[in-house]
Amino acid sequence: MSEKSGFIRKIRTYLERNKLGDVLVLRGIISAADLKQHLFNQKASGLRLGEYLVTNKIISKNQLAFALATQSGMRSIAAGLAVFASVSFFSAKTVHAGSIKDIPASLTLASASVGAGNLSQYPALFGSTEQASRDISAFSKWSDMFSKFERDVQTGNGGLVMAQWKHDLQPLKNLSLREKATRVNQMVNKTRYITDNRNWGKSDYWATPVEFFTRGGDCEDFAIAKYASLRALGVSESRMRIAIVQDMQKNIPHAVLIVYGDDGVYVLDNQSEAMKYTQMVQHYKPIYSINRTGWWLHKTPTILASAR
Template identity: 50%
Template sequence: MGHKTGTFGKIKAHLERNRLGELLVIRGRLSPLQLKTALSHQHEQKIPLGKILIQYGYVTRNDIASAIATQWAMRALAAVVTVMITASAFNVKDAHAKDAQSAATLAAAPIGSISSYPDLFGSAEKKSSDLSAFTKWGTMFARFDSQMKKPGSAEVLKKWKKDLETLRGLPLETMVHRVNAMANKVPYINDSKNWGKSDYWETPIEFFTRGGDCEDFAITKYASLRALGVPDNRMRIAIVKDTQKGIPHAILIVYTDNGPVVLDNQIKTVTAQTDIAHYKPIFSINRSSWWLHTPNRGTVMASR
């Protein structure tokens, strides 16, 4: 079945197309005429559509936030459909992905792996080792490996390595708290201001140089802990919906011996996952696999 002509392909194309204006029209928050007018002004003024819609009083900030959250969820579903198209994604054997060059360069003696995953925010999860749909994730690591070799990255890399060396050999929980505090000192800057794009996944070098948004904090914490020898299967970057703010958000989950903890740029200290009730997971990912989350309770065994 082809990507463009099959049923799954048509669904995927629809999900990926989910433009902000179309979603607002479908929801009845915006009329087609208002959208046409706003798009005309956007073309003239070269500013984001959402900002124009709010300026003209067509929609509220809450309308925009809700539509953006829907976009993220639909794009996650599009990724799922992509995996379905590639056939039997949830039954393939685990990929033995190589660690990033950064981890190979900095890694210490490994911390023990885990054999099972407690449920995450009360969700059931289904695992796939096919990461082909997550292009930003893969290209970010490719850029990172390339940047590691460039002279211009030397100073940032040297400081990062020096900071990590002070943590090497400490207990896992201590490293987690220190890495979280280290990364959370970096300024928060959204992608549109920082990169002129709505969504850009930074490498740690880019993050320490320019600041970043939620997924960039999570990526850098993930890479830092991998460099310190924390096994890949003890960590995931999770894309969640923040039900208090009505927006998507990215966090790092670390599975400690005392249960999963959350490393979050919105929360100052590392927090037990069970103490957070306002996040609903959409999907989670690490270097070897990704997981689709559904709102059913259960425990999923990790692959050995």
Template identity: 45%
Template sequence: MDSQYRGVLNGLKVRMQKNRLGELLVLDGQLSPSDLKHALALSKSTGKVLGKVLADEELVPSSVIRQTLIEQFFLRSALAILTIFISLGSMGAFSQARAGSAIKDVPARVAFQQASAYSSVSQYPKLFGSMEKQSSSLSAFTKWTGMFERFDAALNTSEGQQSMHNFKSQLEGLRGLSMNKAIEGVNSIVNSVPYVNDNVLYGKNDYWATPMEFLKNGGDCEDYAITKYVALRTLGVPEDRMRILILQDLQKNIPHAVLVVYTDNGAMLLDNQIRNVTPIERVSHYKPIFSINREAWWLHTKPKGNVTVVASSSR
């Protein structure tokens, strides 16, 4: 196992062993050790979960408890992803994708033209200065692969076809524009869709919606990113210029998702929390975890600086 990833994995394991809800709250100065001991005793005697006891006894604000529980979820997710990645690496899964191993190219079904309107990227800037390790094995990312399967099935229905027809009508005015103009237009169109939490729409904490579901119902951060990705594929932006990036919002201390587009001017961030398309180097409150597209995914670790992008475009 690569020593770099062994260290990251061990670090996450230590955090998961130590950072239970009560311990996290004590470490953050939100709860005293004596109050934690009292709350644990009440939890045991009443059968209530610790978070409920802390809120009922007014020892910790409910908003702080929710935020800490989100951090726990993030840590578990990060540990699971890294464990999968290292396991795949030990089996030699970091080689080039074999024929048929990538996800079906569903966005090509709705593209204005089959050929890409823009050239591919030859080199990539580091995202927030992070180091990257790539894998072509996507089977573990069931929310991502499942979205494509549902997207493909929806395109075989009259409702799905009409939804994409209406969406493409909105995109029509962006055809033939420079990549920068295209991504600005897509970002504006998609960001106008209302934000709605997954729990409200689907009764789940994390559901990756198809573009049709998002355009009909609204959605949360990854749904904005997915629909922007599909819109730009529709306009001819090639797969290798885009990734869905899962990151940690260091200001809100919660996971977040954005779309990254590699342009001739560097990596651009399309974010439902930021009104305008933004060069990635201008954003400092995000920490990348992993990024993914239809062909591969990348683990991001240890920020170390940045490099320039080398790319060319037909427009």
């Protein structure tokens, strides 16, 4: 059995094993011993397990809803990992989209709902439903990259590159948000595209803007550079997210910058010279999105996803 097929098989097994009963035991709602007896009684009743447990007052409706959300989140993440695994074992299908692997396996819909506050003040992306969280500790590549960039700014690292970047941004300061987004998208897209393997000798590396403008980068590096550029132009980070999506046309993962404008939601994409509104982009299925204030886990309705 090949390495690829073995890994995919493990993911499929994971998908099959995350049944409702397993989640209830995992969350400490019922014991493993009780589950065995409940499963026996449930089969005899003809009801689904959740219906049986609630009807017989073994668990509450809220506990059932929590368990179902957790189960759904686990399966979404496992399915996403299966997609990314299949991409990582094959050569790239396009020169302008990278293999995104920074998807922490611990993320679930249930965990995403913790401490969200007012994060979801904008419409959900690409017709998805989303759960938000302020806890971005699992996204180490994102956090480490920005910490490094802040040090670059403070210490003057990459002086010539930073000076040129600031010079290029200067004429954009008094433009509208839409014009800033349009011009930044065009400016950053002029940078060389190069895969992380060729550039850094790693399968996935999130470059700082200094590194990106010096050496080029792949899709998430373009999105990060646009995020940092608009931030430098005074755009609130609450209006921006790096979105990790599945390109349903090319069947590959991809990263774009999302900007919430006053006249709509913009997509800044290294695969498109023109900035687009989200309603013009029908082939992206969002997986998760993030900024420096929080992250969002996305779930796309099955009917909508299959139509893309």
